[in-house]
Amino acid sequence: MSRERLTITLKDEILKALDSQIDGQKLRNRSHAIEYYLSKSLMAKAAKVLILAGGKAVYFESEKKKLPKAMVKVAGKPLLEQVLLKLKRFKFTEVWISVGEGGEIIKKHFEDGSDLGLNINYLDQPAKCKGTAEALLQAKDAVGSGSFLLLYGDVLSDIDYSDLLEYHRSQRGEICTMALTVAETVSMWGLAQLNGSRIVSFEEKPKIPRTFSRLVNAGIYAMEPEIFKYIKKDEAKLESGIFPRLAEEGKLYGYPFKGLWLDISNSAAYKQALSQVKNLSNL
CATH class of the missing domain: 1.10.1220 (Arc Repressor Mutant)
Structure with missing residues (x-):
């Protein structure tokens, strides 16, 4: 830039x-x-948003059936709907949703997004999609030539999406800015070591962390199209290959935020998340 x-x-x-x-x-x-x-x-808030809502469907006891993690209910609405409503409040209206197993449930529920005041399009992940890097690479043409947001579909937070994007745009030499939250048990998530605004080290789910940091990857990012130059065709996950490389090159920035952060990675995590949330009126 x-x-x-x-x-x-x-x-x-x-x-x-x-x-x-x-x-x-x-x-x-x-x-x-x-x-x-x-x-x-x-700056106009015209950035596109890509939501990765693929992965295997999970059986949720509360729903008595298998669902995409993004469709489990939180405060009376599917988690993904809560995210979409929040994006609308921050004036992000151009949304692409990358779907996998159970994707038809998501498409049927949201359709083109017009009921929510959004313009939603969909990408169907290949049956044997290896992970986040492959899913992101598939969306290269969809996100366009400007800054964009990348969100994981099983994450809900009270982050300010607009502030994240503008913070990202204000950095020098940025390619990716990763939202960071604090966790006591870091072995379940990607661990970031921050020096100023730069992430200087990134470890994915470390059993024995190399740092005393408690800042973990929140699964929410602002990115530049240059990210696609780092993704090879056989690349599986952003967390294991791309992010450590960007950190080494000084092109990965961190955006620590305080407040609600829910990671609905499985049925047990869902139960724990519900215990933290009484209502989502502040989101």
């Missing part, structure tokens, strides 16, 4: 307000802060 050097004059009160927001991590300095807030104010 090219940049041009400018000289500007600002009122003292604006500079004081700006300086109060600089923390050395999310906003590194005045130049970075100005670019971030200008981008957030002026």
Whole structure:
């Protein structure tokens, strides 16, 4: 992303307000802060969203049947519907959903998305899709030539999608910005070591972590199309190959956030998630 050097004059009160927001991590300095807030104010929120909702269907006791994980109910609505409604509130309306086993259930429920005020299209993952990298590569033409969001369909959080995207756009040399949350047990997720705004090390589900970090991959990303240059045809998962490589090259950024984060990876995780949520009115 090219940049041009400018000289500007600002009122003292604006500079004081700006300086109060600089923390050395999310906003590194005045130049970075100005670019971030200008981008957030002026850049159109026209980025496309890709949701990976493939994988094997799971039997949920509460539903008495096998379902795609994205379709299990949380607070009275399918998890994926909660995510889509949240995207609509942040004005992300162009959505692609990558589906696998049980994909017809998702298509039938949401159709073209018009009932939710969205434009939804679908990609059918191959029967033997190896993982997230292959599913993302399949969507190369769909996401277009600009920044896009990538979401895992079995994750629900109260993250600010717009802020994530603008934070990502404000970085230098960015290819991917990974949302990060805190977990006590890190062996279940990808573990990130953060230095400033950059992720300098990424380990997928480490049994013996190489770092004391408790920041884990939240399954929510902002990306540039350059990500596709890193995915080989036989690549399976982003977590095991692509992310460690980006971290080594200094092109993987971290976006830590606080608040609700639910990972519905299996029936047991679903039960635990329900115990954390009384209502989702704040999402």
